[in-house]
Amino acid sequence: DVKVTQSSRYLVKRTGEKVFLECVQDMDHENMFWYRQDPGLGLRLIYFSYDVKMKEKGDIPEGYSVSREKKERFSLILESASTNQTSMYLCASSGGSPWGNTIYFGEGSWLTVV
Amino acid sequence: GNSVTQMEGPVTLSEEAFLTINCTYTATGYPSLFWYVQYPGEGLQLLLKATKADDKGSNKGFEATYRKETTSFHLEKGSVQVSDSAVYFCALTPWGETSGSRLTFGEGTQLTVNP
Numbered sequence: 001d002v003k004v005t006q007s008s009r010y011l012v013k014r015t016g017e018k019v020f021l022e023c024v025q026d027m028d029h030e031n032m033f034w035y036r037q038d039p040g041l042g043l044r045l046i047y048f049s050y051d052v053k054m055k056e057k058g059d060i061p062e063g064y065s066v067s068r069e070k071k072e073r074f075s076l077i078l079e080s081a082s083t084n085q086t087s088m089y090l091c092a093s094s095g096g097s098p099w100g101n102t103i104y105f106g107e108g109s110w111l112t113v114v
Numbered sequence: 115g116n117s118v119t120q121m122e123g124p125v126t127l128s129e130e131a132f133l134t135i136n137c138t139y140t141a142t143g144y145p146s147l148f149w150y151v152q153y154p155g156e157g158l159q160l161l162l163k164a165t166k167a168d169d170k171g172s173n174k175g176f177e178a179t180y181r182k183e184t185t186s187f188h189l190e191k192g193s194v195q196v197s198d199s200a201v202y203f204c205a206l207t208p209w210g211e212t213s214g215s216r217l218t219f220g221e222g223t224q225l226t227v228n229p
Binding site: 033035040042043045048058092103105106107 | 118150156158203216218220222
């Protein structure tokens with residue numbers, strides 16, 4: 001069964017804290033993504049990765065970084081959390097075939113920065 | 115750049131009503147088009163997709179036709195159920211890009227179906 005697992009569903013962090021959001025997929029997918037979801041804005045791509053140790057900036061990378069040390073794991077890092085990063089974060093993955101493959105999403109992580 | 119525009123929500127319908135959620139896009143060439151659904155408390159699931167003009171995607175009674183001439187991909191269902199209550203997202207992958215890369219999403223449309 002397809003599975004993208006995000007380690008934390010709900011987090012509350014203080015301004016200035018370093019925050020790690022972890023994502024693991026069990027489908028041996030090459031591609032992994034981090035999106036944030038905000039009301040009225042839909043989903044916006046933060047970073048993505050096509051391979052281990054590889055990363056590419058998405059549309060809104062400012063204030064974020066990522067790490068992909070193993071194929072199945074893709075971490076989103078907020079170096080110094082701010083209140084405008086309060087949001088729902090969604091991890092996703094897809095296979096390496098020619099385009100048209102399905103993207104699978106995790107259940108999301110609700111982050112509140114106070 | 116690429117963009118997706120969905121009809122404003124929320125949408126509230128009675129059970130067995132006809133559903134249309136409008137989606138139009140801006141992109142060069144022939145993007146792939148998708149509808150994703152997000153049930154309460156869950157992540158997004160692919161509902162249907164179409165990869166070339168005039169293709170019709172269908173799943174679970176939902177349909178959408180890729181209309182290149184009007185740059186649209188409207189979602190329809192003939193008879194909605196309470197269990198269809200969810201947020202629906204229209205999305206595209208740019209023409210020529212590899213699988214799943216750089217999905218661009220619309221704002222999402224909240225659908226509530228009352229018994």
